[in-house]
Amino acid sequence: MTSYGGYQRTGYGTQGGDDGGGFMGASQQGSQGGEKKSYADDTLRPVTIKQLVDCKEPYPGADLAVDGLPTTQVTLVGQVRAVNPQAINITYRIDDGTGLIDVKKWIDAEKPDSATPFALDTYVRVFGRLQSFNGKRHVGGHFIRAIEDFNEVNYHMLEATYVHLCLTKGAAAGGDQQQQQQQQQQQQGGGDGMFVDDGYGGGGADSAAIQARLSPCSRTARTVFNFLANSAGDDQHLNQVVAGTGLSVRDIMGATEELLGHGIIYTTADDETWAILDT
Amino acid sequence: MEAIANPRITCAYLNSYVGKNVIVVGKVTQLRGEEALIDADGNITAHLNREAHLLVGNGVQVIGKVNPDLSIKVLTSMDLGTGVDYNLANSVVEISHQHRSLFAYE
Numbered sequence: 173m174t175s176y177g178g179y180q181r182t183g184y185g186t187q188g189g190d191d192g193g194g195f196m197g198a199s200q201q202g203s204q205g206g207e208k209k210s211y212a213d214d215t216l217r218p219v220t221i222k223q224l225v226d227c228k229e230p231y232p233g234a235d236l237a238v239d240g241l242p243t244t245q246v247t248l249v250g251q252v253r254a255v256n257p258q259a260i261n262i263t264y265r266i267d268d269g270t271g272l273i274d275v276k277k278w279i280d281a282e283k284p285d286s287a288t289p290f291a292l293d294t295y296v297r298v299f300g301r302l303q304s305f306n307g308k309r310h311v312g313g314h315f316i317r318a319i320e321d322f323n324e325v326n327y328h329m330l331e332a333t334y335v336h337l338c339l340t341k342g343a344a345a346g347g348d349q350q351q352q353q354q355q356q357q358q359q360q361g362g363g364d365g366m367f368v369d370d371g372y373g374g375g376g377a378d379s380a381a382i383q384a385r386l387s388p389c390s391r392t393a394r395t396v397f398n399f400l401a402n403s404a405g406d407d408q409h410l411n412q413v414v415a416g417t418g419l420s421v422r423d424i425m426g427a428t429e430e431l432l433g434h435g436i437i438y439t440t441a442d443d444e445t446w447a448i449l450d451t
Numbered sequence: 452m453e454a455i456a457n458p459r460i461t462c463a464y465l466n467s468y469v470g471k472n473v474i475v476v477g478k479v480t481q482l483r484g485e486e487a488l489i490d491a492d493g494n495i496t497a498h499l500n501r502e503a504h505l506l507v508g509n510g511v512q513v514i515g516k517v518n519p520d521l522s523i524k525v526l527t528s529m530d531l532g533t534g535v536d537y538n539l540a541n542s543v544v545e546i547s548h549q550h551r552s553l554f555a556y557e
Contacts, residue, residue, distance in 0.1 A: 220553050222456065269457045269474045270554045293529060322510065322531045326543045333546050336553055
């Protein structure tokens with residue numbers, strides 16, 4: 173990083189990109205650290221039991237984190253290995269082939285069905301909240317149902333893997349984007365990227381809305397977009413883009429053509445000066 | 452907690468799991484008394500236990516131990532009926548070996 177950090181700064185002529193990218197990464201993690209509990213952020217995550225067994229608390233009392241993301245609501249699929257009915261709840265030991273975890277289902281007095289335990293070896297789908305008590309993990313089951321179509325078991329395994337990969341390596345909108353995000357992660361993790369254009373990290377292009385707009389664009393177009401997003405000032409002239417991205421004039425003209433076509437940027441002072449079109 | 456895992460495998464992976472407990476999802480192609488032939492991307496011989504109720508042509512999930520001769524000593528088996536997507540099951544096996552952090556303890 174240090175070897176070309178200075179180069180990037182001169183390239184921008186401003187305090188832009190590198191620091192900006194780093195800040196975005198840091199702020200993101202800060203908000204994920206669970207400073208304030210926001211249940212609105214709870215998303216239901218498909219997981220394998222091994223992920224729950226392996227997951228760690230960032231610090232004591234924090235939300236448990238799977239792949240570094242706090243995880244509260246989970247859905248899992250497994251076979252019932254043991255049933256332990258008690259007065260107010262039923263504890264199931266669930267096995268999905270990757271591990272074992274206890275699921276506690278509270279008995280709802282108004283619903284007599286909920287007091288009837290599932291038979292041993294039944295495949296069930298569990299929706300619940302991941303909880304940690306005295307260092308022991310369990311899932312507070314909101315809802316448990318038997319699985320009728322066995323393919324759902326395999327489907328769940330694939331879904332859990334897909335979500336894991338999305339969260340660790342970026343969404344699968346395009347191979348290109350995935351690779352780019354992966355490189356950004358290495359960059360933020362302190363790895364030495366080969367190319368200067370990787371340096372324009374997620375900074376400007378981080379939000380999902382922008383990613384969606386950029387999804388049909390080429391890699392060069394994204395690089396130019398990220399440069400525009402990360403640079404100070406409203407618009408950038410072709411010469412500044414050349415200096416900042418290290419791309420050829422021809423590539424940049426092609427890329428801006430593409431971005432103009434998608435309505436992501438617009439020309440300002442002349443045909444060779446562009447700014448990002450905010451929506 | 453417990454690190455008890457039964458990896459999902461197909462015929463091709465039998466070699467790597469001798470002496471270990473595994474999960475195999477496949478189609479029952481033959482029943483010979485205490486033995487069954489299960490097609491899981493290749494034929495696997497399974498030595499059944501008393502409780503096994505298998506039907507030829509149906510899908511089955513067996514959990515069992517891989518013998519040195521690459522047959523499986525079945526501990527539990529479960530009839531899955533006819534609607535099993537074997538390609539899907541085989542994909543899951545492949546995926547679970549590619550992304551071991553989600554599925555397997557080293």
